[in-house]
Amino acid sequence: MSSTEQGTSSAAPAEPTTAPESAAAPEVPESFYYVHGKDKVVHKVSAGALQHSALIHGMISNLGYTEEQAKANPFPFENIDGDILQMVVDWCNQHKGKPTPPEDTNLPKQKEKLFDLVLAVNYLEIKELLTYCCKQVAMMVKGKSPEEIREIWMIPTDAEDEAAEKEAKKRAGKEAAGETAAAAGDAK
Amino acid sequence: MIFSFKEMDETPKSRKFGLLKFPFALREEVIRNMEFMDAFHFSTLSKRSKRLVHNAKLRTHSITFCLNTFVANDKIIVETIKDGKCVMISLADPRESFKRKNPDVIDGRKLANLINEPSDDYKKKLSAHLLFIFHFKETKLHIEKAVSNVHFERNYTEPLTDFFSVGCQKNVRFCINRLGFTAFHFI
Numbered sequence: 400m401s402s403t404e405q406g407t408s409s410a411a412p413a414e415p416t417t418a419p420e421s422a423a424a425p426e427v428p429e430s431f432y433y434v435h436g437k438d439k440v441v442h443k444v445s446a447g448a449l450q451h452s453a454l455i456h457g458m459i460s461n462l463g464y465t466e467e468q469a470k471a472n473p474f475p476f477e478n479i480d481g482d483i484l485q486m487v488v489d490w491c492n493q494h495k496g497k498p499t500p501p502e503d504t505n506l507p508k509q510k511e512k513l514f515d516l517v518l519a520v521n522y523l524e525i526k527e528l529l530t531y532c533c534k535q536v537a538m539m540v541k542g543k544s545p546e547e548i549r550e551i552w553m554i555p556t557d558a559e560d561e562a563a564e565k566e567a568k569k570r571a572g573k574e575a576a577g578e579t580a581a582a583a584g585d586a587k
Numbered sequence: 588m589i590f591s592f593k594e595m596d597e598t599p600k601s602r603k604f605g606l607l608k609f610p611f612a613l614r615e616e617v618i619r620n621m622e623f624m625d626a627f628h629f630s631t632l633s634k635r636s637k638r639l640v641h642n643a644k645l646r647t648h649s650i651t652f653c654l655n656t657f658v659a660n661d662k663i664i665v666e667t668i669k670d671g672k673c674v675m676i677s678l679a680d681p682r683e684s685f686k687r688k689n690p691d692v693i694d695g696r697k698l699a700n701l702i703n704e705p706s707d708d709y710k711k712k713l714s715a716h717l718l719f720i721f722h723f724k725e726t727k728l729h730i731e732k733a734v735s736n737v738h739f740e741r742n743y744t745e746p747l748t749d750f751f752s753v754g755c756q757k758n759v760r761f762c763i764n765r766l767g768f769t770a771f772h773f774i
Contacts, residue, residue: 521613533613533619536606536620537617542625545628545701549632553607554633557635
């Protein structure tokens with residue numbers, strides 16, 4: 400007990416008063432968690448990086464998901480593609496403990512990739528990254544004509560919307576009729 | 588396995604990108620990040636897209652309807668909040684021979700032609716569309732009347748029926764009679 404105290408007291412003066420923060424940080428061992436997407440490839444992410452995700456942070460802090468449990472059972476995100484999850488993990492690692500910049504130019508330019516990334520980020524509740532993604536999606540149509548916007552974002556015309564609505568109603572009607580018939584059959 | 592999200596699969600089956608496949612909150616967030624003209628163009632695509640821009644509550648600083656001594660100088664000025672830029676939309680009749688061409692001014696008739704609404708009056712159609720889809724902090728009417736050009740005196744109440752309801756005409760007429768140069772706000 401006394402030796403520990405001595406140790407700490409003797410070590411303290413040796414430390415420079417203007418020690419950088421990074422030198423003091425490794426004193427606390429960082430805990431790591433594991434996540435995997437649709438492709439089952441496991442990604443190791445630090446707790447600090449995962450703080451960006453309100454969903455995962457909530458799991459760790461509220462549900463008491465320990466590091467040991469995390470190692471044995473990685474967080475399964477079956478609804479997220481492996482490459483998209485990799486992008487999210489990279490972003491979280493890059494911005495770990497740093498203030499987020501006003502713009503992020505490393506987001507994918509490809510429409511489908513960006514679409515999947517937005518849905519994944521929305522699901523994982525990563526607020527800052529979601530803001531960048533929404534800006535990026537909005538930028539896709541900057542200065543474009545209405546018809547170009549329609550093509551890029553696949554916006555149906557009023558006639559197409561009406562046709563889809565009619566079809567949905569017809570389908571719902573058929574389903575309801577099918578259920579009634581099944582219920583009547585059960586009653587007999 | 589402690590957690591399983593298999594039942595929470597939200598990824599759409601289609602691999603095609605489509606804004607309308609986003610959840611409502613996301614669609615609106617995207618709209619809020621759009622530039623003024625892009626949002627306007629998007630709103631003209633369908634009834635659904637028009638409603639979407641309206642619901643996104645894209646806040647815009649002000650819209651000013653400028654009526655001038657010469658009809659050819661009538662315009663709408665929109666000041667955006669995002670970048671503080673001003674968008675000028677000309678309401679000049681293209682048949683007017685003295686119309687000046689300014690590349691920075693957008694032709695109101697062209698914009699009105701994009702709006703799929705049954706209306707013969709393009710000014711009415713355009714102003715109604717703008718006032719519906721955007722949420723302006725201020726709506727202003729600016730009436731400029733040169734006192735020296737009495738012989739060019741114009742009936743200002745006429746174009747106002749194009750922009751607003753008949754109810755506000757009385758107030759407008761009162762202001763014009765009293766002031767040569769007027770700018771006031773509508774509530």
